[in-house]
Amino acid sequence: MTLAELQFQMPDLRLASAEIFVLFMACLVLILDLFVRDGKRTVTFLATQLTLIGAAVVTLATASNDVGFTFSNMYIADLLGDVLKLLLYLTVIIVLLYSRGYVLEREQMAKGEYYVLALFATLGMMVMISANHFLSVYIGIELLSLSLYAMVAMNRDSIPATEAAMKYFVLGALASGLLLYGISMIYGAVGTLEMNAVAERLMTMGYQGERTILVFGLVFVVSGIAFKLGVVPFHMWIPDVYHGAPTAVTLFIATAPKLAAFAMVIRMLANGLLMLAQDWQTMLILLSVLSMAVGNIAAIAQTNLKRMLAYSAISHMGFMLLGIVTGVVGGDARFGLNAYSSSMFYVITYVLTSAGTFGVILLLARGGMESDDLNDFKGLNKRSPWFAAVMMMMMFSMAGIPFFVGFFAKFSVLQAVVAAGYLWLAITAVAFSLIGCFYYLRVVKIMYFDTPVSTAPIEAPIDMKILLSANGLAVALLGIFPGRLMSVCHYTLARSLWL
Amino acid sequence: MEFRTFVFFFLSGVLLLAALRVITARNPVHAALYLVLAFFSASGIWMLLQAEFLAMALILVYVGAVMVLFLFVVMMLDINLDRLREGFWSYLPLGSIIALLMVAEMALVLGGRQLGLLESSVRQATTEDSNVQAVGRLLFTDYVYPFELASVILLVGIVAAVALTQREKRKNKAVSPGQQVFVKWKDRVRVLSMPAEKRDN
Structure with a gap:
């Protein structure tokens, strides 16, 4: 058999050039690291950051308003993918910069593999973001998760970290199994796994025929997604992993994968399985309400800040889902665009705020010690008024206090919920957010009104201080001018969705 | 039967x-x-x-x-x-x-x-080739994207396994006779010249 006999279309590699670039560079960094003698791995660190900047340049250069497909329609290049990928690079750059000092102080983490695994995780998220095929989604998830398991476990001598990695690995494998099982059911019912084709088949098939098997598969797919998002009742891994993992890795897990998970939800549910919206919306409403309840109430009882933020992440993901469940009302997708773009805005601003919050925790963690207990924040204002103010802005934003970006995020999601006619859902969400205010404001109280335990001034490299300040200002400024980002989300989704 | x-x-x-x-x-x-x-x-x-x-x-x-x-x-x-x-x-x-x-x-x-x-009465595959050939052809054409990514996953597995198990070399305390032979007294003994001091009283 010759090559000419193989009938297939050569993939258009140009569309996927960002992924190819990151893969190439990740392998290059892996080899480069062998020649680095410096224990600080400065060259590896810089090469990783340059790779991410280079990837941003490549993505910008190939970005277009049109939707393109390649690799036998397994890969989709559209504006949604480009925007989310740019945000992803930015997040990973911030994350690696914040965690630099923390990693250097831990001998077992200060290795080149840490950066290489971060790059591979980024590649996995890029694959998830640009997936137009259930198989690509799955492969992307595995690439991301496998890198994350290893990163969590990297601080080998720490027992909590090893335990967290083990839990994450076992539960993650279980969730992947659920997702695959669901996907196989959908394949059995529809006969294809390509998302556009699935949507088309469902459109022509209507609701008759394989409905039972479709809904059966859908339940498993939604469970798999819920696990990756970390919403109740698939949230058990979140507190343990956030708490047990080294803070630098927690920062990574708490930020960038949320963007990819959002893309996954949009691609799989709002695109491929839109015809089944009524079914998955009902499931997601249940998950969303439960997450807001469990997340906000359990967070009150926590004394460890990382654990508290883990429960807060659960409640935020529940809130984000509210935008997803209100896209289609009675078979009418008129409000879809508004609802989904409010969710996108929510997830972007959450990632920004979450990065800043963990950034402050990393700022305080010095000399190989963690400072993730609430007591470590006592009297932060006396030690560093500016970073106490940054932390306060983050907490206000997460609580949804007006004129910080979190308020507008919550506001736009609630608007979508009310427009879709779910008044009770909006009221429930507001009630649980009010409960949530308690623990965010408690952090502010501890920082400003309690007497400090230690009075050591805060020392950090200048680049981290600048970036953390910029992060804080971004949360404040986006709260005053949310319009631009909101219209970016709206425009992006309008260009990328079939509604 | x-x-x-x-x-x-x-x-x-x-x-x-x-x-x-x-x-x-x-x-x-x-x-x-x-x-x-x-x-x-x-x-x-x-x-x-x-x-x-x-x-x-x-x-x-x-x-x-x-x-x-x-x-x-x-x-x-x-x-x-x-x-x-x-x-x-x-x-x-x-x-x-x-x-x-x-x-x-x-x-x-x-x-x-x-x-x-x-x-057999089982429905035959549509191609005349064996299905190893058919699977291979699909893997390298239509499914080349997930196939390549699967290899990246394996690479991550290797990197992770090495990163998690490799320890620094233990400090070796064995002596090397070759180097010992070449030791000179200057390497081992330091002669200090100290000025003589006066008695306190």
Whole structure:
């Protein structure tokens, strides 16, 4: 058999050039690291950051308003993918910069593999973001998760970290199994796994025929997604992993994968399985309400800040889902665009705020010690008024206090919920957010009104201080001018969705 | 009863019994051996369906790699070597029964040409090639994207395994005779010139 006999279309590699670039560079960094003698791995660190900047340049250069497909329609290049990928690079750059000092102080983490695994995780998220095929989604998830398991476990001598990695690995494998099982059911019912084709088949098939098997598969797919998002009742891994993992890795897990998970939800549910919206919306409403309840109430009882933020992440993901469940009302997708773009805005601003919050925790963690207990924040204002103010802005934003970006995020999601006619859902969400205010404001109280335990001034490299300040200002400024980002989300989704 | 049906029921029966014993066997080594038998029978059923690629993959990957690893782990967990060796011959009856069953299954499937297994009523694959060829062709054309990414996942697995297990070299305290011979007194003794001091009183 010759090559000419193989009938297939050569993939258009140009569309996927960002992924190819990151893969190439990740392998290059892996080899480069062998020649680095410096224990600080400065060259590896810089090469990783340059790779991410280079990837941003490549993505910008190939970005277009049109939707393109390649690799036998397994890969989709559209504006949604480009925007989310740019945000992803930015997040990973911030994350690696914040965690630099923390990693250097831990001998077992200060290795080149840490950066290489971060790059591979980024590649996995890029694959998830640009997936137009259930198989690509799955492969992307595995690439991301496998890198994350290893990163969590990297601080080998720490027992909590090893335990967290083990839990994450076992539960993650279980969730992947659920997702695959669901996907196989959908394949059995529809006969294809390509998302556009699935949507088309469902459109022509209507609701008759394989409905039972479709809904059966859908339940498993939604469970798999819920696990990756970390919403109740698939949230058990979140507190343990956030708490047990080294803070630098927690920062990574708490930020960038949320963007990819959002893309996954949009691609799989709002695109491929839109015809089944009524079914998955009902499931997601249940998950969303439960997450807001469990997340906000359990967070009150926590004394460890990382654990508290883990429960807060659960409640935020529940809130984000509210935008997803209100896209289609009675078979009418008129409000879809508004609802989904409010969710996108929510997830972007959450990632920004979450990065800043963990950034402050990393700022305080010095000399190989963690400072993730609430007591470590006592009297932060006396030690560093500016970073106490940054932390306060983050907490206000997460609580949804007006004129910080979190308020507008919550506001736009609630608007979508009310427009879709779910008044009770909006009221429930507001009630649980009010409960949530308690623990965010408690952090502010501890920082400003309690007497400090230690009075050591805060020392950090200048680049981290600048970036953390910029992060804080971004949360404040986006709260005053949310319009631009909101219209970016709206425009992006309008260009990328079939509604 | 057609011979084909007999082979199917034989393989399925062994598969079910073996699978049952996997979860009921008290001894983990027995459970692992039964799992090997279950995999073997399942691959025989796939062979009947003319999915020879899947059948071979199951044998090579699961029986050849995963289960051997599994047995290693089970045996390594029990550090008491004497106790492990003690019961070694007691595995023989069970082991040989399982081996005999496997040989019988293999004979049924491989000797299919003589026994008339090939004239089957199962729907044939659309291509005329074997399905190893068909799978290979698809992997390198339509599914090249996930295929390549799967190789990246394997790479991540290697990197992660190395990063998690490699330790720094232990500080070696052995002496090197070659270097010792060349030692000069200056390397070992430091002569200080100190000014003489006056008496205090």
